[in-house]
Amino acid sequence: MNPASRPRGVYSPVVTPFSSNLHPDHDRFLRHCRWLTDQDVGLAVFGTNSEANSLAVDEKKRLLDTLVSAGLPVERLMPGTGCAALTDSIELTKHAVASGCHHVLMLPPFYYKGVSDDGIFRSFAEIIERVGSDALRIYVYHIPQVSQVPLGLALIERLLKAYPRVIAGVKDSSGDWTHTQAMLERFQPHGFDVFAGSETFLLATLRGGGAGCITATGNVNPAAIVELYRNWQAADADARQQALDDIRAVFAKFPMIPALKAAIGIYSHDEDWGTVRPPLVALDAGQRAALKDALAKAQFAMPGIEAALA
Amino acid sequence: MNPASRPRGVYSPVVTPFSSNLHPDHDRFLRHCRWLTDQDVGLAVFGTNSEANSLAVDEKKRLLDTLVSAGLPVERLMPGTGCAALTDSIELTKHAVASGCHHVLMLPPFYYKGVSDDGIFRSFAEIIERVGSDALRIYVYHIPQVSQVPLGLALIERLLKAYPRVIAGVKDSSGDWTHTQAMLERFQPHGFDVFAGSETFLLATLRGGGAGCITATGNVNPAAIVELYRNWQAADADARQQALDDIRAVFAKFPMIPALKAAIGIYSHDEDWGTVRPPLVALDAGQRAALKDALAKAQFAMPGIEAALA
Known part of the structure; x- marks a missing residue:
């Protein structure tokens, strides 16, 4: 791969808007994705924060089609394609690659627990072999607190040895800096x-030679996070990191996914944005008011969101 | 519902045979299911031991079609229809009900962790409302050590109050007798x-007024488990329970799903039965020999399996 075309910088696991009857809302999704790419945030659609595992494979394929058809840059897309079922992961990965999205973020199969490295290796290997594309680049997704299936160093080393071109990187959402x-x-x-799994570790990751971060709050605070990415060697980098941490701390007082969607709803004056699929629950009126208040106190803003989502 | 038609007795989460290229093997599946129903074991297809969460919804629908078309009794089927994604659970449950399988075993959505009872309730409620069938009967599936999403007593009480006809029972695979x-x-x-989640608690469950058990080892030791179910009030019931426990202990020395499949392969002289989908790994030659030896020492037999699967 041309190194220049390798994903770098700030990506967001894009939240998936739903209509009131819980169907994916393609129009709101596209507008939000455009607002993100306009600020140089890459689209890690179908991540944990996208409620991706509450969506059927067909729903994800259609959402991806909407973005690609609308001309969003495929080189800035990194769809999550790892599902519980082997056949689902293969189908979704094939669709991504056929759509021109060669970089995918891949969870290990996450239903069975206590599985061996052999089994996880075999899962990635079967997907790689059956997708059968020289263009495929996989970023493995380590989020043990949710998937309960960790991707350890020995496993990654083995994957890299077997598939040095395909295995392209990692999103480390463990929150364990030692591991990163x-x-x-x-x-x-x-x-x-x-890639760090949140902007909390963006500066440290860049100082350590890493590629960037893929972060939930990229959905709501894209410009400031990209600014730190662009200026990480500047004298004020630590202050910028602290400012990002302060905003994240506000969101972290609430359930993250409902809070991200509520914030988009608040700043775009479109309360329907708050809808989530079960098993998640939207913020209630009290939580929403508390979030609004806390964000205002933190002088938080989402410049351009109202026009972008109108 | 006519109480006589309510599921009772011994069910097996039927293991799913795969061809060497990892596709579901419908012919082996049907033969194994017939062998089980011939011994009065109900078919809890698409359970944890079925590697159900390594199968796409379409693969499960086609496997169910094979059983129903072949005339297996729909009243002895209890397909697992709970998936990670809301839309998948709805689609698979609708298909089961449309096929005449009104009793389904349902996992809660299992990707997101630490979700609230409100969120899990809402998930079951959406499925029930959207399937929209008076015939549907749901057995909720409590297996917190795998799903990591427990179904507590308060949640079950709330579901029973809201849907007293639909919420029909539970499979308790927690292994926590206090909970059962x-x-x-x-x-x-x-x-x-x-329903107890293993035959280990079959006698205790029946003595407590319960309906039976849904157990992995029903795949390999059906006759003896059914015998205890039929004779649980006999004087030798405790001895029968102990004999079942002794056989289960042999299997429990190995990874359960690969061991069940290996045993079917050993006793039917069809080694291909041992194939599992990633992330599981088949027993290696040494483990297989050790299992064979341990089962022989325990005087284990699978009467009729060779003719049934030939």
Whole structure:
């Protein structure tokens, strides 16, 4: 791969808007994605924060089609294509690659627990072999607190040895800096791109030679996070990181996914944005008011969101 | 519902055979299901032990079609229809009901962790409302060590109040007898049927007024488990329970799903039965030999399996 075309920078696991009857809302989704790419945030659609695992494979394929047909840049898309079922992961990954989205973020199969590295390796291997595309680049997705299926260093090393071109990097959402650091030291120098799983570790990841971050709050605070990415070597980088942390702390007082959607609703004056699919629950009126108040106190803004989503 | 038609007795989460290229093997599946129903074991297809969450919804629909078309009794089927994605659960449940399978076993959505009872309730409620069938009967599936999403007593009580006809019972695979006992005492007298999640608790469950068990080892030891169910009030019931426990202990020394499939392969002289989908891994030659030896020492047999699967 041309190194220049490798994903870098800030990506957002794009939240998926739903209509009141819980169907994916393609129009709201497209507008939000455009607002993000206009600010140079890449689209890690179908991540944990996208409620991706509450969506059927066909729903995800149609949402991806909407973005690609609308001309959003495929090189800035990194769809999540790892499902519980092997056949679902293969189908969705094939569709992504056929749509021109060669970079995918891939969860391991997440229903069975206590599975061996052999089994997880075999899962990735079967997907890679059956998708059968030289263009495919997989970023493995380590989020053990949710998937309950960790991707350890030994497994990543084995995957890299077997598929050095396909296995392209990782999103580390463990929140365990020691683990991120180990991957930065062992694998990043060999072209395995480490993305922090939140902007909390953006500066540290860039200082460690990493590629950037893929972060929930990229949905709501894109400009400021991109600014730190662009200026991480500037004198005020630590202050910028602190400012990002302060905003994240406001969201972290609430359930993250409902809070992200509520904030988009608040700042775009479109309360329907708050809808989530079960098993998640939208913020109630009290929580929504508290979030609004806390964000105002933090002098938070979402410049351009109202026009973008109108 | 006519009480006589309510599911009772011994069910097996039927293992799903795969061809060497990992496609579901409909012919082996049908033969195995016939062998089970011939011994009065009900078919809880698409359970955890069926590798159901490694199968796409379409694969499950086609497997169910094979059984129903072949004339297997729909009243002895209890397909698992709970998926991670709301839309998948609705689609698969609708298909089961349309096929005449009115009793389904339902996992809660299992990707997101730490979700509230409100969210899990809302998930079941949306499925019930959107399937929209008076015939639907749901057995909720409590297996917190795998799903990581427990179904507590307060949630079950709330579901029973809201949907007293639809919410028909539970499979309790927690292995926590205190939990099973609490449901037997609080809910079973009101027509909520408690199935133990393994034969380990079969006798205790029946003595507590429960409906039976849904057990992995029903795949390999059906006759003996059914014998205890039929004779649970006999003087030798405790000895029968102990004999079942001894056989289960042999299987429990190995990874359960690969061991069940390996045993079917050993006793039917069809080694291909051992194939599993990633992330599971088949027993290796050494494990297979050890299992064979341990089962022989335990004087284990699978009467009729060779003719049934030939």
